[in-house]
Amino acid sequence: MMSGMFRGSWTIFRxxxxxxxxxxxxxxxxPYLAFVIGDQFAAAARMAGLPARATVLGPCVWGVALAVSLFLCVLLHELSHVAVGVHAGAEVQSVTLMMLGGVTQMTRMPARPVWDGLMALAGPAASGVLGLAGVALWRFVPAALPDVKFGAFYLGEINLALAAFNLLPAFPMDGGRILRAILQPVLGRVRATEGAALVGKILAVLLAIGGLYVGNILLLLIAVFVFAGAGVEARQAQIEDLTRRFTVGQVMDRHPPIVESVATTAEVAARIRTSGDGAFFVVAADGRLLGGVLATQLFAVPDETGTPVTTVMQAPLPTATPDEPLETALRDLAGARFPRLPVVDGDGRLLGALGPEVLENLRRGRDLERRRAALFGRRREA
Ligand SMILES: [Zn+2]
Structure with missing residues (x-):
């Protein structure tokens, strides 16, 4: 699996x-896998064609050893994505190992869909090779080495399953990305992503029904992950598309809350109470941006009427220009300490601001545009 945003993970190494x-x-x-392997060891050994109690190592040792080996296999799967991606000019931000594979987060995707597809294929290909190698080892190792036979069989099977599952042509699996690479020349990137994400959601519902039917919690958990992951992919593609189509000037808020530099902290605090705004830009009399002040900062200042707001403001703030693409401005906003990105002209005068709500507004506008197009039978899409 690749891409997407997943919280709740820790860096283990670089x-x-x-x-x-x-x-x-x-x-x-x-641990679940370690437990299942340990618990059903005799059955697993039988599947590998070994008599029960043939292995030197016991069920518990095997449970832990195979669980850790699986983790290493998932790592190899993910690093194959990274290797092909870096070769194709992608910029990898982080690799997150999770069940069913992992997530490679990228700040820049490969430019051409064919490389996007090849990068996606690299993971299942690695799992497939590991799987086939395991099965081959299991076949050709003599019966005198039952532990090697058992480990090779089990890891081979798991890797083959990992390859097969990730090749399902649905987001967020690797197969979804491959499907998108194939559909993209015909449908465009956004619709191709939405198509592959829709397949993912349908698959998740089927998995959930199946999980309920056989009473398998793990299957239900996988279904939840697939459903959520598919939604994230579709939204990300929509946002990517929107940020490329608009400039900052087209979507900025033209009337951000401002205070004049002569104001005192007490005056600004009073405005915060009446307006409910939490962040103000401080501007000079000629309209030049001087800095920004947050409600949380003001309430930390003792309420002395005479304190000028310029003594507590954050300055200088990172800024954007109106003709800048939304994509770069939003990246600056994400990295800034102030919640809104001021937009200024060549002389540093404040023209407007970008807040995090801009994407949600754009997305809603786009949905509206689509519904209207569907109603009147017209499509207006880039
Ligand atoms: Zn993958």
């Missing part, structure tokens, strides 16, 4: 610059 993170779902599934 590969060069890239942090490799561990997601709680893997922490959950590893």
């Amino acid at each position: 590969l060069g610059r890239i942090p490799v993170r561990l997601h709680w779902s893997l922490l959950l599934i590893l």
